[in-house]
Amino acid sequence: MRSLRWAAALLSATLFLSACGGGDSEETGAPAAAEKRTVTAGNGTIEIPAAPQRIVTIGNTTLPLIDMGGTPVGVTEISASELGLIPAEQKATYDKATVLGSSGDQVDMEKLAGLRPDLILAQLPASEFELIKKQMESVAPTVFWGLDVEWKELAGGLAEAGNVSAGLTGQKTEFEAKVAKIQQTYGKIIDSTKFVNVDRWESSDPGTFSIADFGCVEIAQGDIDMDFPRAAAGADPLGWTSLPFEQIKSLSEYDVITYPVDAQGRPTKPFAPVAESNTWKALPAVGSGRALGLFCPGNNSYGPVLRYLDSLDAALATLPTKE
Structure with a gap:
């Protein structure tokens, strides 16, 4: 009986592969799912399907893949x-996928295997x-990146x-155009202005804020070459240090905050206590229209970065006009 069950399972798997695999499509010339190629990532060189059809995204890969037009199944x-x-259409794509766990280390491996992914x-x-x-590699080829990427x-x-390079190409073109436009339009302001980026998070201690040098401000610093404070090479990010509200007045040394x-353009909920403080309101930049509220929906893929720009x-x- 066990042999019969094994034979049936093998036959089922063969039929499934036959339906998905085969040679190149004569009509489209597209590579069949059975064709392979290699990619290199944090876990080495991995052989993956040339045209993956059932992709699972774990951790921080989900929103970037959807942003480029991908449709993960898990x-x-x-x-x-x-x-x-x-955007609503991206949320709809996420909602159609099966949620496998709250985080990477909480993935339901049985549910993962049940999705029959061809790429993770x-x-x-x-x-x-x-x-x-x-466990993941036993289910499907797995491509991994660390958080330092x-x-x-x-x-x-x-x-x-x-296999969503077409989506990336369009986004990169738009990104480069927006960066060039900002540099050209505001070049004189950028060259002569001392900026500072301040932030506050839900986890911040009461009565504190930070001079932040990570997040979307990295785009302004690194791609547009705006003059924001940043940590020295090898040092902890400035944003890790919580500063008391009393030090808000030190921001007066900067031209633009x-x-x-x-x-909707409102101070984020965590930052609202800073914006409501009298010390903030007394800053020269705030009183003269040089405190700029910026919307940053994320900085881990081109879509949200474009909205930030x-x-x-x-x-x-x-x-x-600067006098």
């Missing part, structure tokens, strides 16, 4: 606050990946592995 959970920042894309802490690496590199790797707002463009346009 995902790890995305918070409601993050989902509230993405993962970005999570290396220590967490090591705990599930063998820069966002553009991650986007490129995901586009290559997930940027701070976080939501999609739109916000930055609109904010810079409001700056009064």
Whole structure:
């Protein structure tokens, strides 16, 4: 009886592969799912399907892949606050996928195997990946990136592995055009202005804020070459240090202050206590229209970064002429 069950399972698997595989399509010339190619990532060189059809995204790979037009069949959970920042059609794509767990180290392996993925894309802490690496690789080819990978590199790797390079190409073109427009339109302001980026998070201690040098401000610093404070090479990010409200007055040494707002232009809920303080209101930049609220829906893929650049463009346009 056991042999019969095994034979039936083998036959079923063969029929499934026959339906999905085969040679090149004579009508389209597209590579069949059975064809292979290799990609290189944090876990080495991996052989993957040339045209993956059933992709699972683990950790930070979900929203970037969807942003480039991918449609994962399985995902790890995305918070409601993050989902509230993405376009409706992208949220619909996420909602259609099966949620496999709250995070990478909480993936339901049985449910994962049941989805019959042909590719798994993962970005999570290396220590967490090591705990599930063998299990995931036994289900499908797995491509992993650590958290130290820069966002553009991650986007490129995901586009290559997930076969969504067309989506990435359009986004990169738009990104480069927006960056060039900001540099050309506001070049004189950028060259002569001392900026500072301030932030506050839900986890911040009461009565504190931070001079933040990570997040979307990295785009302003690195791609547009705006003069924001940043940590010295090898030092901890400035944003890790909480400063008491009493030090808000030290921001008066900067020409322009940027701070976080939501999609409607209101100070984010965590930052609202800073914006409501008398010390903030007394700052010269605030009183003279040089405090700019910027919307940053994320900085881990091109889509949200493009929206940040739109916000930055609109904010810079409001700056009064510098005397």
